[in-house]
Amino acid sequence: xxxxxRSGVPVSAxxxxxxxxxxxxxxxxxxxxYEAVDAAWTSGIRYFDTAPHYGLxxxxxxxxxxxxxxxxxxxxxxxxxxxxxxxxxxxxxDLADGFAVPATxxxxxxxxxxxxxxxxxxxxERLGLDRVDVVYLHDPDDHAExxxxxxYPALEELRSQGVVGAIGAGMNQTEMLTRFVRETDVDVVLCxxxxxLLDHSALAELLPAALDRGTSVVIGGAFNSGLLADPRPxxxxxxxxxxxxxxxxxxRLKTIAERHGTTLRAAALAFPAAHPAVASVLAGARSAxxxxxxxxxxxxxxxxEFWRELHTEGLLPAAAPLPVRELP
Numbered sequence: 001x002x003x004x005x006r007s008g009v010p011v012s013a014x015x016x017x018x019x020x021x022x023x024x025x026x027x028x029x030x031x032x033x034y035e036a037v038d039a040a041w042t043s044g045i046r047y048f049d050t051a052p053h054y055g056l057x058x059x060x061x062x063x064x065x066x067x068x069x070x071x072x073x074x075x076x077x078x079x080x081x082x083x084x085x086x087x088x089x090x091x092x093x094d095l096a097d098g099f100a101v102p103a104t105x106x107x108x109x110x111x112x113x114x115x116x117x118x119x120x121x122x123x124x125e126r127l128g129l130d131r132v133d134v135v136y137l138h139d140p141d142d143h144a145e146x147x148x149x150x151x152y153p154a155l156e157e158l159r160s161q162g163v164v165g166a167i168g169a170g171m172n173q174t175e176m177l178t179r180f181v182r183e184t185d186v187d188v189v190l191c192x193x194x195x196x197l198l199d200h201s202a203l204a205e206l207l208p209a210a211l212d213r214g215t216s217v218v219i220g221g222a223f224n225s226g227l228l229a230d231p232r233p234x235x236x237x238x239x240x241x242x243x244x245x246x247x248x249x250x251x252r253l254k255t256i257a258e259r260h261g262t263t264l265r266a267a268a269l270a271f272p273a274a275h276p277a278v279a280s281v282l283a284g285a286r287s288a289x290x291x292x293x294x295x296x297x298x299x300x301x302x303x304x305e306f307w308r309e310l311h312t313e314g315l316l317p318a319a320a321p322l323p324v325r326e327l328p
Contacts (some may be wrong), residue, residue, distance in 0.1 A: 008076055008133045008166045009188055009216055009279045014269070014298040015047035016040040017220060018063045020286030022055025023100040028286050030062065037066035039288035041075075043295035049190070049218075049282055050127075051080035051138055052119060053107065055099045057126050064127035077127065078190075080138030080170055081119040082151065083107040098239070111143045111151035120158065131163060136170035136190055144176060152184055159187075172221070172238070174206040181209045188279065193221030193238055195272045197228055197253055197264075197310075198246060200317050207277045216279040219272040223283075228253075228268040253315065260306040266297040267306060271316075273298075274323035 009015070021033035028036075037048070048067065050059045060079060067075060085105040092103045110119070120135060135155055140147035147169075155167040169180045170190030177189045189210070195202035202217075210217045223229040227237040231250035235242050242250070254264040273281045283294040302323060310316040 009047055009078075009218060013047060013280045014043075014045055014295060015049060015218070015280045015282045016045050016291070017282045017284035018048060018050040018059045019054045020284050020290075021062050022050075022059030024054065024098060024284070024286070025100065027100045032287055033062040034066045035288040036285055036291050037063065039291040040285070040295075041070065043291060045291075045295065046074060047076040047078070047280055047282075049078045049220075051083075051136075052085055052123055052126075053080070053083050053097075053138060055101045056094055056103075056105045056107075057085055057122075058099075058101055060123055060126035064129060068128060072129075076133040077129065078134035078136060079120075079123045079127070079132050080136045081116045081123075081155075082109065082111050082138040082140055082143070082147070084110050084115055084119055085122065109143055111137060111140055111147040113150045113154035116151050116154040117158070120164070131165070133165040134168065134188060135164045135166075136168050136188075138170055139172070140169065141171065141173065141176065148179075148184070152180075152186075156185065168215075170218075170220070174202045174204070178206045178209050181206065181213050181215045186215060188216040188218060190218045190220055190282070192219075192282075193224055195219050195275070195278075196222055196224050197268050197271050197316075198224055198237075198249065200320060203275075203317060203319055207275055210277040215277075217275075217277045218280045218282055219278050220282040220284075222268050222272055222281055223265070229265055231264070249315075253310075256309055256313075256315075257302075257306060260303045260309070262300070262302045262306055263297060265293070266300050267302050269294065269298045270302045270323040271320070274321045276321065 050063050088106050094101045094103045137151050158164045159167050166187035168186040168188040172192045174194050180186050225236045225239050227242045227250050257264045285291040307322045
């Protein structure tokens with residue numbers, strides 16, 4: 001097993017993002033979901049991240065079932081609070097929110113203390129667990145006051161009671177995450193899409209602050225929702241069609257990678273893992289094949305010449321640490 005950081009998250013590890021098995025964008029069968037989690041386990045992955053938001057609870061239910069017979073002490077599970085799921089009878093689907101599931105519930109933003117406790121209780125029931133290792137405040141962008149005034153203290157109390165192991169916040173931005181790191185006693189933050197080969201914004205303040213405070217960082221969205229996995233016309237970047245300029249840059253990165261005998265996917269996973277504040281890189285997957293591919297790419301060293309060319313061409317900031325530390 002990998003060593004554990006202060007947050008309880010395996011250090012320098014590849015981790016499993018479970019949005020895909022919640023039918024992100026398109027349907028995944030129960031069997032495919034279970035096979036994906038099984039492939040992750042076989043590949044040595046021991047950290048699994050989910051949320052009520054993912055498929056209106058489907059991701060949590062599938063992940064819990066897939067892990068049911070695994071030794072509980074051997075894996076880490078994180079989930080999130082901030083969106084309560086309330087039953088509705090309107091019918092239709094949830095594709096407007098990105099998930100190919102029936103719209104049996106609606107999401108209600110709630111970062112209040114009672115909302116946090118109710119959300120966690122419902123998540124534990126769906127997961128079939130009596131505790132989770134990490135709980136994140138999920139996307140509190142437009143709810144900062146309530147999240148800091150009520151949501152964070154509620155998580156702090158749950159941590160002190162031993163109901164959860166570690167607490168933090170998960171967002172697609174760096175400014176508020178940096179505030180959490182500096183102004184609270186969070187153990188870990190999950191930063192999605194802001195420290196990648198195409199977006200280096202976390203390098204300015206978040207990652208230095210995390211190092212200074214001893215806070216673990218989990219990096220999600222290493223592929224920027226698809227562009228860095230397979231740059232082609234129509235591919236997504238941050239869940240929207242990639243702008244032409246970014247597509248051209250991604251294609252350029254892919255060309256350089258292939259010239260050095262590696263792949264863009266391997267480089268995209270290796271880059272965030274190299275920063276000393278980063279405990280884990282979260283890779284979303286919806287099939288066993290995708291999991292195995294990510295695990296193989298993550299374990300494959302990227303030639304130093306590739307990184308040197310990116311620096312020379314101005315495609316990476318000089319302050320970005322190169323992926324030179326030993327991988328598991």
